[in-house]
Amino acid sequence: MKKILLASTMAVATLAAPVSAEVLKIGLATAQTGGLAGYDGPVIEGLHIAVDEINAAGGINGNIKIELIEKDVRSDAAQTAIAVQELADEGVSVLVLPCDADPSLAAIGTVTSAQIPAISTCASSPTLPMIGGDFMFANFPGDNVQATVSAEWAHQQGHKSAYIIYSPDSQYTTMPLYFADVFKALGGEMLGEDTHSIGQQDFSAIATRIAALNPQPDVIMTSSYEPDFPSMLKALRAAGVTAQMIGSDGIDSPTTFSLGDTGEGVVFTTAGHATEGSPLADFNAKYEATTGSVSETVFNAVGYDLIIVVAEAVKAAGGSTDPVAIRNAMAELENVRGATSLITYKGTNGMPVREVTLIRVKDGERELVAQPSPTADLIPAPRMQ
Numbered sequence: 001m002k003k004i005l006l007a008s009t010m011a012v013a014t015l016a017a018p019v020s021a022e023v024l025k026i027g028l029a030t031a032q033t034g035g036l037a038g039y040d041g042p043v044i045e046g047l048h049i050a051v052d053e054i055n056a057a058g059g060i061n062g063n064i065k066i067e068l069i070e071k072d073v074r075s076d077a078a079q080t081a082i083a084v085q086e087l088a089d090e091g092v093s094v095l096v097l098p099c100d101a102d103p104s105l106a107a108i109g110t111v112t113s114a115q116i117p118a119i120s121t122c123a124s125s126p127t128l129p130m131i132g133g134d135f136m137f138a139n140f141p142g143d144n145v146q147a148t149v150s151a152e153w154a155h156q157q158g159h160k161s162a163y164i165i166y167s168p169d170s171q172y173t174t175m176p177l178y179f180a181d182v183f184k185a186l187g188g189e190m191l192g193e194d195t196h197s198i199g200q201q202d203f204s205a206i207a208t209r210i211a212a213l214n215p216q217p218d219v220i221m222t223s224s225y226e227p228d229f230p231s232m233l234k235a236l237r238a239a240g241v242t243a244q245m246i247g248s249d250g251i252d253s254p255t256t257f258s259l260g261d262t263g264e265g266v267v268f269t270t271a272g273h274a275t276e277g278s279p280l281a282d283f284n285a286k287y288e289a290t291t292g293s294v295s296e297t298v299f300n301a302v303g304y305d306l307i308i309v310v311a312e313a314v315k316a317a318g319g320s321t322d323p324v325a326i327r328n329a330m331a332e333l334e335n336v337r338g339a340t341s342l343i344t345y346k347g348t349n350g351m352p353v354r355e356v357t358l359i360r361v362k363d364g365e366r367e368l369v370a371q372p373s374p375t376a377d378l379i380p381a382p383r384m385q
Contacts, residue, residue: 027087034075046303129350225250272340305338
């Protein structure tokens with residue numbers, strides 16, 4: 001009798017025991033401090049919202065919870081390499097790297113040898129996966145794609161001459177070279193170029209050179225970001241340069257919209273715009289409900305999208321948390337619905353196919369200019385620096 005009762009008790013206990021949930025470990029080697037923190041910070045906010053949302057629903061596929069292991073790389077390439085090795089040693093299945101190709105590329109050795117898929121928060125250099133290899137992915141429209149969109153827009157506006165200002169200090173800040181390639185291909189005239197160092201405080205010499213041109217360029221394009229961009233723009237306007245200023249996603253920040261008359265009319269490329277009823281508008285409402293603050297940058301949604309992509313890769317891999325299986329599935333993803341746009345990796349080398357948005361600064365607010373698809377034949381090949 002005791003045997004029967006014991007067996008029955010064990011059977012009941014077995015039936016009542018919850019199914020053990022799997023865990024997907026994602027390692028974050030991102031810039032919580034330093035020059036890149038202004039970009040990684042908002043991305044990580046959105047990333048956390050996605051993780052909490054997925055885990056609250058039971059996890060990926062209802063049973064795979066996401067565990068984040070976070071390390072601050074302090075916007076430093078050497079520290080990124082150290083943090084990535086530590087995360088690989090802790091057995092993560094996916095790596096998240098900083099919002100810049102240069103520190104992300106410092107992790108190539110570990111990413112390749114450990115065969116762990118790595119995705120940058122918002123680096124946009126098309127050379128990132130090219131140099132980084134099969135396990136390196138980007139999470140943002142490529143520099144060459146953004147430059148094509150802005151150059152085509154400038155041409156369509158009737159601008160016939162251009163000038164570029166770039167920095168050779170990073171992959172990202174050389175984006176204007178792509179702009180020049182496309183602008184010339186469209187029949188535009190390049191009146192010149194200038195370079196600067198990242199962190200340069202005085203742009204008066206550059207502004208004076210451009211102001212002295214006769215005629216001045218119709219448009220000036222740069223991919224410089226804070227604090228360089230505001231200083232550059234103020235110097236140009238103070239020198240009497242009235243050219244249309246075109247920037248890139250690095251100036252999609254509250255600072256740009258607080259420049260008053262100086263910033264009025266600036267146009268830049270970014271990853272999305274919240275139109276009424278759009279997925280991005282829905283995300284912004286979710287962000288406000290979660291944080292109590294209004295989202296001031298698209299980078300929050302970009303972080304949300306990163307986790308959506310990873311989750312879809314795990315699903316496509318049959319629920320596997322094996323790094324190689326996730327990498328292979330991610331490379332075949334097509335039309336994943338993110339908060340910013342549809343995202344596709346299939347048929348690419350790790351750079352996502354996703355929407356590019358043109359925004360104009362108007363009265364200190366965002367004005368949607370266009371969300372065009374670039375002419376494929378005009379997109380320049382990745383430029384190795």
